[in-house]
Amino acid sequence: MQEVSDLRSENADLRQQVRELRCDVGYWKSMHARAVQRHTLTQAELDQSKAEVRQLKAERFGKQSEKKSSKDRSNDLSDPDQPPKPKNRRGQQPGRPAPNRRDYSHLPEREQLIDLPEDAKVCACCGEPLVGLGQSDPCEQIEIETILYRTIDSQ
Numbered sequence: 001m002q003e004v005s006d007l008r009s010e011n012a013d014l015r016q017q018v019r020e021l022r023c024d025v026g027y028w029k030s031m032h033a034r035a036v037q038r039h040t041l042t043q044a045e046l047d048q049s050k051a052e053v054r055q056l057k058a059e060r061f062g063k064q065s066e067k068k069s070s071k072d073r074s075n076d077l078s079d080p081d082q083p084p085k086p087k088n089r090r091g092q093q094p095g096r097p098a099p100n101r102r103d104y105s106h107l108p109e110r111e112q113l114i115d116l117p118e119d120a121k122v123c124a125c126c127g128e129p130l131v132g133l134g135q136s137d138p139c140e141q142i143e144i145e146t147i148l149y150r151t152i153d154s155q
Helices: 001-060
Strands: none
Touching: none
């Protein structure tokens, strides 16, 4: 009979522990729900902040929108009755003298006679020899020669 009394006492203690643990489960469930809610709010704030940073970076470092085309000049003080004069194109302007040619007279000259090989002096179609037209204008060509040399240091 003592054993039954001990078992009943142990059973009562276990039931009391179950009640306490069930209360703890409810407490921890509510704490978890609060944490999830706080996490959701914090995540939404973080996403909003990231979007603002992205927008500010785009405004600061993105393409500049202040560059206007030459046609869209809102601060141009032209007379509305007169048509605007067309803008000059780039490069050589009509009616203006061409720039002077460069002077290479200070460079040393070397005369070179170029003769064609014999097979190039005949017509490719009929094989007859080619006849000069009497227009042998000398031409001028400027070349750059590079001279390589080696320097030896004697010690």
